Amino acid sequence: xxxxxxxxxxxxxxxxxxxxGAELINSIRNQPxxxxxxxxxxxxxxxxxxxxxxxxxxxxxxxxxxxEVLKNYFxxxxxxxxxxxxxxxxxPDAIVLxxxxxxxxxxxxxxxxxxxQGTGAFKKWQPKIIxxxxxxxxxxxENRLKQITSDFDLxxxxxxxxxxxxAKRAPKFAVEFVxxxxxxxxxAEKTENNKTLSNPDLFTDQPEVLLLPGSRQRELxxxxxxxxxxxxxxxxxxxxxxxxxLPNEKMLSLAKNIVPTGTxxxxxxxxxxxxxxxxxxxxxxxxxxxxxxxxxxxxxVVVYKTSLITYTIGKILVKVPYxxxxxxLAEEEIxxxxxxxxxxxxxxxxxxxxxxKDSTERQKILTGLEHIATxxxxxxxxxxxxxxxLKSIE
Numbered sequence: 573x574x575x576x577x578x579x580x581x582x583x584x585x586x587x588x589x590x591x592x593g594a595e596l597i598n599s600i601r602n603q604p605x606x607x608x609x610x611x612x613x614x615x616x617x618x619x620x621x622x623x624x625x626x627x628x629x630x631x632x633x634x635x636x637x638x639x640e641v642l643k644n645y646f647x648x649x650x651x652x653x654x655x656x657x658x659x660x661x662x663x664p665d666a667i668v669l670x671x672x673x674x675x676x677x678x679x680x681x682x683x684x685x686x687x688x689q690g691t692g693a694f695k696k697w698q699p700k701i702i703x704x705x706x707x708x709x710x711x712x713x714e715n716r717l718k719q720i721t722s723d724f725d726l727x728x729x730x731x732x733x734x735x736x737x738x739a740k741r742a743p744k745f746a747v748e749f750v751x752x753x754x755x756x757x758x759x760a761e762k763t764e765n766n767k768t769l770s771n772p773d774l775f776t777d778q779p780e781v782l783l784l785p786g787s788r789q790r791e792l793x794x795x796x797x798x799x800x801x802x803x804x805x806x807x808x809x810x811x812x813x814x815x816x817x818l819p820n821e822k823m824l825s826l827a828k829n830i831v832p833t834g835t836x837x838x839x840x841x842x843x844x845x846x847x848x849x850x851x852x853x854x855x856x857x858x859x860x861x862x863x864x865x866x867x868x869x870x871x872x873v874v875v876y877k878t879s880l881i882t883y884t885i886g887k888i889l890v891k892v893p894y895x896x897x898x899x900x901l902a903e904e905e906i907x908x909x910x911x912x913x914x915x916x917x918x919x920x921x922x923x924x925x926x927x928x929k930d931s932t933e934r935q936k937i938l939t940g941l942e943h944i945a946t947x948x949x950x951x952x953x954x955x956x957x958x959x960x961x962l963k964s965i966e
Contacts, residue, residue, distance in 0.1 A: 577608040578965055581664035581699070582615060583655065583679060585630045585672035587787040587819045588860040589705075590616030592753055592954070593670050596704065597622040599958035606962055612662055614655060615670075627658055630675075648675070656682055659699075665965040666700040673707035677716065680723040700964040702726045704957055706734045706747075711900075714741075721745045726964055728957045731901070732947055750956040751949025754867045758845055779852030779928055780813040781806065782870070784844075786857035787819045789826060794877040796830050799855050800837075801917035806924050815851070817844050853927055855920060858895045862907065866898040866944050871927045871937045873920055874899075874909045898944050906940035 580600070584593040593615045600606040601623070611624045616631035630651065652675070659667065667683060669676035680701050687697065706729045709716050717738075720727070727747040729735055738747045781803055785795040796816075803814050815838040816831070818824045824841050831837055840847070844861075848854070848868035856862055858876040865872040874896040894900050896907050908923040910916070926933050 577610050578666075579610045579612060579662055579664040580961065580965075581659050581662065581667045582611060582613040582619065582624060582670060583630065583667075583672065583676055584615040584619060584670040585675050587616060587631055589670040589672055590618045590631050591757075592704065593624070594618035594622040595753060595757070595954045596668070596670070596957060596961075597624060599954040600962065602955070603958050603962055605966070606958060609962075612658065612664065627654060652679065652682075655679065656686070659683060660686065663697045664699055666702060666961055668702045668704055668961060671705040676703070677707060677719065677723075681719060684723045700725045700961075702728060702961055702964065704728045705730055706738075710734065710737050717741055726960065728960060730948075730953065731897075732949065733901075748956070748960050749949065750960070751951075751953035752863070753953045754863060755948050755951050756953060758864070758867055778811045778813055780815060780850055781924070782847055782851040782854045782856075783814065783816045784854060784856040784861050784865075785816070785818075785827070786859065787823070787861075789823070790878075791857050792818075792823055792826055792830075795857050795875055795915075796827060798877070798915060798917050798920065799875065800831065802855060802920035802924065803837075805917060805921035806928070809925060810928060812928075814838070815840065815847055817842070817847050853924055855924065858909070858911075860897075862896045862898055865907075866941050867948075869938055869941050871934055872896075872898075872907045873923045873927070874907045875915045875920060876909075876911050877915050878912070898941070901944050901947055902940050904940070906937055906944075 582593055582597075584590050597611055597619060600609055612627075613624060614627050614630040615624055616629055620626045620629075628651070656679070667680070669680060680703075683699070683701060701724050703720075703724050703726070706727055707716070707720070709720070721742045725746065727738065727745065729747055729749045730752045732749050735747045735749045738745055783796070783799045783803070785792045785799060803812065806812055814836075816827055818827055818839065818841055820841060824839060827839055831839065844864065845868070848864065848870050851870050854865045854870045854872040856865055856872050856874055858874050862872060862874055876895060894905060895909055895911060898907055899905050899909065910919050910923070927937065
């Protein structure tokens with residue numbers, strides 16, 4: 573007999589995953605057969621508020637890059653084992669792993685290995701293991717496909733091309749395109765966003781430049797200084813307002829130590845959607861936030877700097893020509909990208925000034941962003957994901 577109530581185990585390790593996880597919990601609760609589900613695992617404050625019984629906040633430990641992960645190996649091994657023990661103890665009906673592939677792919681493999689090696693009552697535990705957001709194995713590490721199809725029961729995809737990508741290589745593997753959560757998350761704000769070439773407040777009368785240096789400490793330390801140098805160059809040519817949006821108090825405190833005293837730069841926590849609606853230009857760390865910039869139709873200069881080891885390994889493995897997802901979806905460089913040694917203040921400022929001063933350049937970007945928005949599916953992404961998850965454990 574199935575356990576009542578049923579239990580879903582969730583792992584999200586980054587701020588973007590915490591947001592998505594909270595939305596998923598709420599969507600499951602809103603389903604007729606999801607009201608009595610128990611949620612355990614780890615995420616961030618948003619998932620905890622939504623009802624997750626949280627072992628610890630994994631988002632506080634987020635790092636990026638091969639070298640950065642290696643330096644924190646023992647800490648992550650300890651956290652990893654705590655979560656494995658929690659899953660084994662509670663034997664959830666489903667394990668939903670939200671993005672965060674470096675950690676979550678290993679977690680899925682560890683659970684499957686425990687099952688295969690288990691004896692007695694443990695062998696009866698057969699949770700459905702589900703990935704919500706496909707790892708970008710189409711960009712690199714395609715050799716992980718065999719592991720993924722072996723360890724996961726279901727892949728919930730947020731980009732339309734991924735379902736056909738899997739179908740060509742693993743036709744029996746269950747993949748469902750549920751749509752992008754941005755469509756629901758910011759639908760109201762999008763209708764208010766009327767950026768046009770003729771809007772003087774946005775493009776000629778002291779335009780606002782938004783800085784999004786990243787959600788992790790290492791990203792902020794790498795990106796914010798060069799972004800600040802770039803806006804200094806921009807401000808020498810045209811009058812601008814500058815705003816920095818950070819994800820939490822810790823990142824805000826770090827940013828205050830980097831921003832020169834006496835400047836008129838505005839710093840804030842959250843409220844990204846309102847800031848994007850007001851921005852003429854964004855200078856952003858490559859990541860999930862570039863899709864939000866695309867959704868709000870904000871011309872963006874993408875920046876990414878990491879350790880030399882991480883960059884060198886990534887350059888060897890990555891098979892796609894762009895890093896920012898909007899460019900990948902468009903199959904062209906709509907947002908200018910500057911990576912590693914090319915991510916200089918001069919390069920960033922030059923690209924930014926071109927966007928702010930050249931109406932033809934802005935029009936090209938805005939036209940490309942309209943095409944991207946049409947690829948993200950209909951509203952109801954997390955609701956469809958919730959239905960697939962609940963169906964898998966009926």
